[in-house]
Amino acid sequence: MDPQNMQNMRSPLARAIGLGSAKEGVASWWAQRVSAVALVPLTLWFAASIIANSGSDYATFIVWLRTPLTAILMILLLIALFYHSALGPQVVIEDYVHSATKFAAVIAVRLGCSALLTAGVVAVLRITLSVERSDAHTQNPATRLAQRIHPRRIERVLVHSDDERAGRQCGVR
Amino acid sequence: MPSPTTTRPRPLSPNVQIYRPQLTSVLSILNRITGVLLSVSAVFLVVWLVAAARGPQTYAPVQEAIASWIGRIALFGATFAFFLHLCGGIRHLVWDTVHGFELRTIYISGWSVVAASVVLTVAAWIASASMGG
Numbered sequence: 001m002d003p004q005n006m007q008n009m010r011s012p013l014a015r016a017i018g019l020g021s022a023k024e025g026v027a028s029w030w031a032q033r034v035s036a037v038a039l040v041p042l043t044l045w046f047a048a049s050i051i052a053n054s055g056s057d058y059a060t061f062i063v064w065l066r067t068p069l070t071a072i073l074m075i076l077l078l079i080a081l082f083y084h085s086a087l088g089p090q091v092v093i094e095d096y097v098h099s100a101t102k103f104a105a106v107i108a109v110r111l112g113c114s115a116l117l118t119a120g121v122v123a124v125l126r127i128t129l130s131v132e133r134s135d136a137h138t139q140n141p142a143t144r145l146a147q148r149i150h151p152r153r154i155e156r157v158l159v160h161s162d163d164e165r166a167g168r169q170c171g172v173r
Numbered sequence: 174m175p176s177p178t179t180t181r182p183r184p185l186s187p188n189v190q191i192y193r194p195q196l197t198s199v200l201s202i203l204n205r206i207t208g209v210l211l212s213v214s215a216v217f218l219v220v221w222l223v224a225a226a227r228g229p230q231t232y233a234p235v236q237e238a239i240a241s242w243i244g245r246i247a248l249f250g251a252t253f254a255f256f257l258h259l260c261g262g263i264r265h266l267v268w269d270t271v272h273g274f275e276l277r278t279i280y281i282s283g284w285s286v287v288a289a290s291v292v293l294t295v296a297a298w299i300a301s302a303s304m305g306g
Contacts (some may be wrong), residue, residue, distance in 0.1 A: 033269060036262050043259065047252075051297060055305020058236070065225065078219075085212040092205055120219040123226035135278045 028087060035084040044078040062127060071128040075121050082117040086110050175236040207254040214251045236305045237260040252297055 049070070053061055064070055086109060093105045192198065226234040238244045264282050267273050273282055 033266065036266060039178065040259065040263065047255070047297060051301045051304060054301040056218045058232050062225065074222075081218075082282055083287075085215055088205075089212055092209060116216060116219045118220050123219070123222040125244075126226040127222075 028090075032084065032087045032091075035080050035087070038076070038080040039084055042073065042080055045073055046077055065124070065127050066113070071124055074124045078117055078120040078124070082113040082120075086113040184275075197279060199285060200261060200283050204258060204265070207258040207261070210254045211251070211258055214254070245285045249294070249298065253290060256293040256297075257286070260286040260289045 036084050037067065051063070053064055056064070065074070070147060090106050097105055177292075221235055221239075224231045239248065264286055266283070267282070273279065
């Protein structure tokens with residue numbers, strides 16, 4: 001059935017109540033604006049931080065990313081960014097895609113944004129909440145290599161060998 | 174006898190190809206194009222964060238890719254797209270308050286968006302270079 005006939009099949013009551021895009025469309029329109037307002041300071045902070053970290057190596061960069069304020073702002077940026085990135089391309093798709101792929105494309109954008117947001121937030125939390133890795137660059141390469149095998153195991157080995165040496169020195173063995 | 178209303182393909186609005194490009198229409202479509210490009214860039218933001226979270230071994234090739242010529246060109250393009258979308262977005266937010274719709278104002282704000290985007294992009298890269306990037 002073509003859209004013209006569907007329009008005519010609406011009852012006068014339905015037309016009077018005015019159910020349609022004017023209701024739900026506004027929520028999406030507002031969400032796009034609110035996320036845009038949030039993104040102005042967040043993206044400017046991010047750009048300034050990246051510029052300030054331009055010459056940094058991995059260790060320095062991680063130290064910056066590990067501070068609570070950075071982690072909080074980074075997660076807020078990811079939330080606002082992927083919220084905005086779900087709504088914006090959806091409007092573009094709805095305007096230019098007029099086939100059966102329209103629905104699939106909108107769903108794909110939505111799911112993609114959810115997946116990317118989750119991956120980004122988990123990555124930030126991993127960096128912020130990890131204890132061992134932040135100290136990795138200060139330790140010697142052998143310890144670092146062993147830590148990658150298992151953080152606890154190297155500790156055990158070190159403690160054990162220390163005990164042995166101490167034991168030998170005291171003449172226990 | 175053929176009916177006059179049968180299936181002859183008619184041009185659908187808005188058949189934009191008949192219009193001469195103007196600052197207003199070019200900035201309008203650029204805001205959409207840069208928006209889509211920035212959404213794609215957001216994928217790389219997550220790749221970068223995930224690589225950083227996995228450790229220096231995973232981060233190194235990502236860092237190398239960013240430092241490469243293709244990486245730098247892409248990053249420069251993303252920087253310009255970001256500032257154009259940011260300035261264009263602020264212009265749209267002002268319009269949402271029902272201000273700045275006079276033809277003269279629209280052209281002033283339009284050229285301001287272009288100038289600010291160029292200046293901010295160049296300034297960001299000069300600042301980044303001075304920080305050792």
